[in-house]
Each structure stands twice: as structure tokens, then as C-alpha cells.
Amino acid sequence: xAEGQEEVxxxxxxxxxxxxxxxxxxxxxxxxxEYIEQxxxxxxxxxxxxxxxxxxxxxxxxxxxxxxESVVIIEYLDETWKHNPxxxxxxYQRAMARFxxxxxxxxxxxxxxxxxxxxxxxxxxxxxxxRDALKILDGELKDKKFFGGDTIGFVDIVLGGISVWLGVIxxxxxxKVSDPIEFPRLKKWMDGISELSIIKEAVPPxxxxxxxxxxxxxxxxxxxxxx
Amino acid sequence: xAEGQEEVxxxxxxxxxxxxxxxxxxxxxxxxxEYIEQxxxxxxxxxxxxxxxxxxxxxxxxxxxxxxESVVIIEYLDETWKHNPxxxxxxYQRAMARFxxxxxxxxxxxxxxxxxxxxxxxxxxxxxxxRDALKILDGELKDKKFFGGDTIGFVDIVLGGISVWLGVIxxxxxxKVSDPIEFPRLKKWMDGISELSIIKEAVPPxxxxxxxxxxxxxxxxxxxxxx
Numbered sequence: 001x002a003e004g005q006e007e008v009x010x011x012x013x014x015x016x017x018x019x020x021x022x023x024x025x026x027x028x029x030x031x032x033x034e035y036i037e038q039x040x041x042x043x044x045x046x047x048x049x050x051x052x053x054x055x056x057x058x059x060x061x062x063x064x065x066x067x068x069e070s071v072v073i074i075e076y077l078d079e080t081w082k083h084n085p086x087x088x089x090x091x092y093q094r095a096m097a098r099f100x101x102x103x104x105x106x107x108x109x110x111x112x113x114x115x116x117x118x119x120x121x122x123x124x125x126x127x128x129x130x131r132d133a134l135k136i137l138d139g140e141l142k143d144k145k146f147f148g149g150d151t152i153g154f155v156d157i158v159l160g161g162i163s164v165w166l167g168v169i170x171x172x173x174x175x176k177v178s179d180p181i182e183f184p185r186l187k188k189w190m191d192g193i194s195e196l197s198i199i200k201e202a203v204p205p206x207x208x209x210x211x212x213x214x215x216x217x218x219x220x221x222x223x224x225x226x227x
Numbered sequence: 228x229a230e231g232q233e234e235v236x237x238x239x240x241x242x243x244x245x246x247x248x249x250x251x252x253x254x255x256x257x258x259x260x261e262y263i264e265q266x267x268x269x270x271x272x273x274x275x276x277x278x279x280x281x282x283x284x285x286x287x288x289x290x291x292x293x294x295x296e297s298v299v300i301i302e303y304l305d306e307t308w309k310h311n312p313x314x315x316x317x318x319y320q321r322a323m324a325r326f327x328x329x330x331x332x333x334x335x336x337x338x339x340x341x342x343x344x345x346x347x348x349x350x351x352x353x354x355x356x357x358r359d360a361l362k363i364l365d366g367e368l369k370d371k372k373f374f375g376g377d378t379i380g381f382v383d384i385v386l387g388g389i390s391v392w393l394g395v396i397x398x399x400x401x402x403k404v405s406d407p408i409e410f411p412r413l414k415k416w417m418d419g420i421s422e423l424s425i426i427k428e429a430v431p432p433x434x435x436x437x438x439x440x441x442x443x444x445x446x447x448x449x450x451x452x453x454x
Contacts, residue, residue, distance in 0.1 A: 053330065053363060067322045069329055076322040095294045095303040102296055103280065136280060 006063030008033040011047055013040050014204045015212045017109075017161035018070040019058040023202045024157050025074045029081045041219075071101055071158060078154075087154050097154040100140065100147065104159050107133040112162065116173045116213065117220035123175055130177045138183040145192060152193075160193050164203055172213035233290030235260035238274055240267050241431045242439045244336075244388035245297040246285040250429045251384050252301045256308045268446075298328055298385060305381075314381050324381040327367065327374065331386050334360040339393065343400045343440065344447035350402055357404045365410040372419065379420075387420050391430055399440035 010026070010033050012019035026033055038047050038057050050066035051059045059066050060073045062080070067073050078086045087094050108130055115126035137159065141147060147155035163186070170176055180187040193199060203209075237253070237260050239246035253260055265274050265284050277293035278286045286293050287300045289307070294300050305313040314321050335357055342353035364386065368374060374382035390413070397403055407414040420426060430436075 062319075065319055067319070067326070069326055072322050072325045072329060075325060076318055079318040079321060091303055091306040092289075092292055092294070094306065095299050098299045098302060099294070099296055102299060 007061075009061040010035050011038050011050060011057050011059040011061070012036070013038050013057045015209055016040075016057055017165040018056075020161040020164070020202055021070040021157050022058045022060060022073050022077075024160065024198050025077050025086060027198050027202075028084050028086060028152065028157075029077055030084070031077070031081060070161075071105065074154060074157060086152075086157065088148070097148070100137075100155045101158045103133070104137070104155070104162065108137070108159075109162055112166065112169060112177070115175055115177075116169050116217055117224065119221070123173070127175050127177050131182075134178055134183055134186060138186045141185045141189055143185070146189065156189075156193065160199075163190050164194070164199060165209070168206060168209040169213050171210050173217050234288075236288040237262050238265050238277060238284050238286040238288070239263070240265050240284045242436055243267075243284055244392040245283075247388040247391070247429055248297045248384050249285045249287060249300050249304075251387065251425050252304050252313060254425050254429075255311050255313060255379065255384075256304055257311070258304070258308060297388075298332065301381060301384060313379075313384065315375070324375070327364075327382045328385045330360070331364070331382070331389065335364070335386075336389055339389065339396055339404070342402055342404075343396050343444055344451065346448070350400070354402050354404050358409075361405055361410055361413060365413045368412045368416055370412070373416065383416075383420065387426075390417050391421070391426060392436070395433060395436040396440050398437050400444050 008026075008031055010019070010022060012023070012035060014037065023035075036046070038044055040047075040057060043055055047057065047059065048055055050061060051057075051068040054068055056068070058070055058073060059068050060076070061067075062076075067076050074086060087097055111126050111130045111133065115123050115130060118126055144150075146152050147159065152160075166177060170178075178186075180190075235253075235258055237246070237249060239250070239262060241264065250262075263273070265271055267274075267284060270282055274284070274286065275282055277288060278284075278295040281295055283295070285297055285300060286295050287303070288294075289303075294303050301313060314324055338353050338357045338360065342350050342357060345353055371377075373379050374386065379387075393404060397405075405413075407417075
């Protein structure tokens with residue numbers, strides 16, 4: 001059996017923007033897969049077995065072999081199923097896509113995660129950093145329809161999950177990173193991706209998400225207070 | 228002129244483990260390049276022009292086009308100059324290499340950077356995290372000669388810079404992450420890479436490095452105290 005024809009499973013959690021990225025990439029490739037929802041508080045033996053290092057979703061299992069980390073999974077999907085490419089073909093453009101993905105991971109996703117679990121001055125500091133990152137991304141987008149040009153690419157998928165979730169996390173943790181007026185190009189891009197069926201199909205109802213992130217925040221703050 | 232034949236320049240700084248990674252990859256590929264040392268406190272207009280987002284070294288300039296972030300540069304080099312491959316060919320093995328590189332970036336390099344700029348309890352917390360990461364890497368290495376198997380690969384290059392620098396940073400910031408006895412396989416791997424000529428050629432004298440990181444620590448602590 002060719003590599004691409006082996007069984008594909010995805011360990012995920014509905015509330016996770018990182019799982020959403022992988023679902024989006026799988027959809028773009030038209031790959032059939034079995035989705036297995038995980039409880040990430042009471043972790044299943046399946047999750048611990050397939051992602052012993054981070055014990056987190058998403059985990060893609062292809063022909064029995066696990067891959068963790070959403071951005072690593074997306075590159076794997078793109079190299080294994082070559083149709084509907086997600087990364088550009090040109091090495092320089094690929095490097096640029098990877099540069100922006102790393103930027104989003106470190107300067108936005110991680111910062112928003114910290115803002116969700118912080119209070120007061122510390123939270124304000126994180127919020128300012130996230131705003132700076134959005135400003136830079138707004139500048140990078142220029143007047144392109146997508147970061148990938150005319151079609152959705154690696155950067156769009158990686159940022160897309162975060163941007164859809166940002167409003168939810170802001171509400172759950174009582175902060176505000178972004179006023180759409182400040183970032184007109186990002187706003188237009190966001191409006192564009194919000195129209196996609198994947199957003200409507202794979203993103204849980206807003207109220208459920210807000211409640212989930214409120215719980216996550218309380219859990220995180222209580223844990224930090226104990227230390 | 229074919230892509231690989233255009234002029235290659237590297238903006239670097241002798242004390243940087245991230246620049247060292249790129250020098251190592253360039254050497255493995257046998258790529259000729261012009262090295263331009265940068266002052267990263269008083270940043271040159273060249274550096275600001277070529278890396279406006281992070282304003283940091285390393286920056287590779289190939290045919291006039293800049294690429295920042297050491298791990299992005301290494302993948303670019305590997306995709307542009309295909310001889311002496313750094314990443315494996317098989318997509319699953321490539322994903323595993325990228326997984327570990329991301330792990331090293333987030334759970335070790337970033338943690339050691341924070342430990343360098345922290346004191347007291349906060350520093351202890353970072354040191355414990357770095358130790359956990361080393362333990363996991365020791366387990367992953369198993370009895371392989373290199374993370375890449377019999378030859379040096381992506382993970383070896385990315386971890387190599389850090390491991391060579393770790394002792395220096397420990398001395399400069401008065402902490403101790405690693406006792407080699409705890410990590411026998413990593414110790415053996417370290418001994419192996421320490422023998423390489425690249426280490427002897429590209430790593431500055433230890434005393435100079437310690438002094439540099441002591442200054443960096445004082446600068447960082449003073450900056451944090453002002454906030």
C-alpha cells in the first residue's frame with residue numbers, strides 16, 4: 001500500500017485552535033480520516049502512548065505512526081500528499097512561509113496562551129506583545145488576499161486558527177488585543193477566511209468555547225497560585 | 228545563474244550559538260560565503276534592513292534575498308543545495324527531525340535564555356525545565372551515534388550549538404543544569420561532536436564567551452529592573 005493510502009487518525013479536542021489547523025489542512029488535501037476526541041484533563045492512555053513528550057493534541061496517526069505538533073503535522077501532510085500544495089514550491093518562498101509560521105508560534109500563539117493565564121500587569125505586558133505581533137503581520141499581509149497569495153497556504157492555516165479563537169480568549173480572560181480598525185488588512189483577511197465552510201463546520205459554538213477557556217484560565221491561575 | 232551559485236553572505240556574531248548552527252550547516256554543505264560580523268547592541272543598518280522583524284543574527288543573504296532564524300535557514304540551505312542532506316529524505320523521518328528541533332527551540336534554547344536573564348526562584352524553575360528537556364533528549368538519543376543516525380543531521384546541528392554553549396552560560400549566570408553523569412548518552416554524543424573541526428574553528432575561546440554572557444546577563448537584569 002502506498003504511504004498516502006494508509007489509515008489516518010487524528011486525536012483532537014474540539015476547543016483547540018491547534019487541532020483546527022490540522023483539520024483544515026486535512027480538508028484542503030481531501031484526506032479521509034478518523035477523528036478521535038480526547039479529554040485533555042483526564043488524558044487517555046491512547047494520548048499518553050502516542051504523544052509521551054507533550055501529552056497534547058493534535059496527534060496525527062498515519063499507518064500506526066504518530067506525529068505531534070500542528071505545524072510539524074501540516075508539513076508532513078504536505079510532503080506525503082503532494083496534491084493541493086500548502087507550502088510554496090520555491091525554496092525561498094518556503095523559507096518565508098516557515099519564518100512567518102515560527103513568528104506566529106512564538107510571538108503570537110505563545111503570548112496569547114500566557115495572556116490567558118495571567119492577570120494585571122503581567123497580562124497587560126503580554127497583550128502589548130500580541131498587539132505588536134498583529135501589527136507586524138498586518139504589514140506583511142500587504143494587499144494580498146491570503147498570506148500565501150491567491151490561495152490559502154501554510155501561514156494562513158497557522159494564523160487562521162488563532163485569529164478565529166482570539167475573540168473567544170479575549171472574552172474569557174477579560175482583555176482586548178485587537179481593535180479591527182487598527183489592522184485593516186488583517187481584518188479583511190479574517191473576513192475572507194470566516195466565509196470558509198471549514199470555519200463553520202469545525203469551530204464549536206462561541207458560548208461553549210468561551211466557557212471552556214474560562215475554565216482553563218481558572219484552572220491555570222489556581223495551579224500557579226499553589227506553586 | 229543557478230540558484231545555488233548566487234552569492235551567499237552571513238550576518239553573524241561570534242558568541243551566538245544560533246549563528247554557529249548556520250556556520251555548521253554551511254560547512255557540511257561545503258558552501259563558500261562571506262561572513263560579516265555584527266554588533267548586536269549597536270545594530271548596523273545592514274542588520275536592520277535585512278532582519279527588520281527580529282533585528283537579530285543570524286541572517287543568511289542569498290543572491291540579495293535575506294532569510295532569518297537559524298532553523299529556517301538550515302532548511303533553506305538543505306532544499307537549495309541538495310548534496311550532503313541535513314534532513315532525512317523520508318517524510319516521517321523529516322517530521323520526527325522537525326518535532327525534535329521544535330522541542331529543542333521551545334523547551335531548551337528558550338528556557339536557557341530565560342535562565343540566563345533570571346535570578347533566584349525564577350531561575351531555579353527554568354533550570355528544572357531545562358533539565359527535564361535534557362532528560363527527554365537523552366532518552367530519545369538511545370544508542371545512536373547522532374540524533375540523525377550514523378551521520379550528523381538537523382537535530383544534531385540545532386542541539387549542538389546549545390550544548391557547546393551550555394557550560395559557558397551556566398558559568399556566566401551561576402547555575403547548573405546538567406551533571407554529565409545524569410545523561411550518559413547525551414554526554415557520549417557531546418564528546419563525539421566536540422571532536423569535530425567545526426567546533427574547534429568556529430567556537431570562540433571559553434573565557435571570551437563567559438565574559439560576553441556575563442555582560443548580556445547584567446544588561447538584561449538591569450533592563451528588567453527598570454520596567
